[in-house]
Amino acid sequence: MDPDFSRLDEFLDERGLDGYAFHDDDSNSDLLYTTGFGAPDPFFAVYTPEATGILASSLEYGRAKRESRADAVKRLSDYDFQAKRAEHGPEAAQQLVRAEFLADLGCESVAVGSSFPVGTADGLRDEGVAVTVDADNVVMDIRATKTDEEIEHVRTAQRANEAAMARAEELIRGAEPVDGVLHHDGEPLTSEFVQQEIEIELLRHGCALDDTIVAGGAQAADPHDRGSGPLAADEMVIVDIFPRDKASKYHADMTRTFLNGEASETQREWYDVTEKALHAALDVVEAGVTGEEVNQAVVDVYDDHGFPTIFTDPETETGFIHSTGHGVGLDVHEMPSISHGGDELRAGHVITIEPGLYDPDVGGVRIEDIIVVTEDGYENLTDYEISLV
């Protein structure tokens, strides 16, 4: 099923632009979404309301013709590249070919995303093509609303995620504390070992992975620390898994926090307040509510319990020091933003809700579910118990 590009057509019409251009590799999900094609090396492409065109390398030409939804697949040799290269050098020759390719597709003016390469933009401008930066990221915004098929892709990735989380929980809960250090099969249980077992489980479920966070103790107080070394008893261990299904290329995202041993009063309070913040945010979610309002629900719970947040004190390095959530799809972090300034939620948005508290003296706790926004609330795509000890 092709995505619905009518909003992109409207966008181009409103701005009086002929097309929307891309120049990137398959890490650019807007390009992947619009052309139905990705390649490990950057290629140039343009969408117009009449036709989508790809300028492929010789290496990718055949696959682009077979796999993409482009109406026109061209390659450098279609534009006398070797002659142009001999005369102007490789960079200038590429720019000339891109300009000719755009002219072929009737494009004298294009919108580009804000991350479009400035080298290509300046080159096109030199050739007389008007290049306008689309600061609103219209393609990203179109991508944010998922079709039922895309939601199924996220659900499939989330099932793999749950299997991997179960493996991590089994390792952590089943470990034997020896002198305060968790042991597995007589060896200290390390973050790296748990990460590896998670990743093997994900591979077996058809998922690739970016990174996995298994961070205990003070490491868990830094939300982006992946974690390393032996895990300790009586400490909170954050496990954050965000796999990508290899076939569909859609992500899932979930976090749980586990503790093997005795939870202190502080740990218990942090966990309970964070679970309360999760439910407070979920209670607010429905189409029409803003990401800012959902974020505020979390901030209010933490604030009521005396915890600092970056939204009440921008300088704080402890407490709730990130946003409540983000969209998930072809990118693991995409629109909408569930944060200060976050826009209105629409039915079909797939988002995370992930409150957390951090302080090197206590450790870290984070609980994250992935949900799909509906007209009158949400459907929780997460099927995994919330329990510290």
Added chain:
Amino acid sequence: MDPDFSRLDEFLDERGLDGYAFHDDDSNSDLLYTTGFGAPDPFFAVYTPEATGILASSLEYGRAKRESRADAVKRLSDYDFQAKRAEHGPEAAQQLVRAEFLADLGCESVAVGSSFPVGTADGLRDEGVAVTVDADNVVMDIRATKTDEEIEHVRTAQRANEAAMARAEELIRGAEPVDGVLHHDGEPLTSEFVQQEIEIELLRHGCALDDTIVAGGAQAADPHDRGSGPLAADEMVIVDIFPRDKASKYHADMTRTFLNGEASETQREWYDVTEKALHAALDVVEAGVTGEEVNQAVVDVYDDHGFPTIFTDPETETGFIHSTGHGVGLDVHEMPSISHGGDELRAGHVITIEPGLYDPDVGGVRIEDIIVVTEDGYENLTDYEISLV
């Protein structure tokens, strides 16, 4: 050990520019190399001969201070971001902060790589910062010459690669042909299963992976087809593995072609000519020789044996349809280019040599070694037998 940035200092001095700016996530190896820091979400940074600065999100601020080699780590709140945001909106506020951050580091003019985001470039220009595109990619060129430490990182990744290749070879060679289809444990042996076993082996050796190619028969005739479905007897299977060591973030890269069954005369000829092309290229490699000359050595072998190449016939879709090789380091594809127009090789360049032949009617063969260029030849980092059957 910090990289040697004296050539970057010279570059800035020659162009009369104050600094070199970046705005990207950790997929940008120039940024990673220059600042010693990467993050999953884009951040802004600048190198100057006097100091390197990072403008981090609150989430990454602590880690950037600890892990990067930046002299100045700032965050949005150091520049009254909330007030600017309330007055100008989030995008404009970010641009104002970036301009102030650059002014703090004494930068009125910056070079940027050609893939620098045009939105950020246009925004800086609006704030009076001169932004010049460095089409020569000076940082990528500096990165191409590896230190001994970097070569050790590649070597470590290559040892993991060889373990994974051995697992793939064991599966393919050990499979039982049943009605022309390879079987393992009574089930058809699929590309996906071999890929999964390769990736598990890589994970166990501390490597992440991008993708792995296990492509047989006509699939192998498309150099970028990852391969899928059951593998057949008497067909050539290309196995191309390019892992990234998780700790060092350096890659390795190797390809072998295996056949379980009876090789036809054509398959045998293709394999032998390709092995001959590999050795012809290796014989040419030493510091001072150009990438173009190494590529030509491969083209000459194929041409002598009557095979088409894109260098002798740009329109061909069969024969030798890609370049001879590329640099390998933080990126799996980086400088130098071992192709038409490829520049002079320097001692310390880590490159692949990967001739191959492709035709849907025959299949595909590719043999790839990874080597380090030395003053008087090369050191082969690959320790893996070359054998079809």
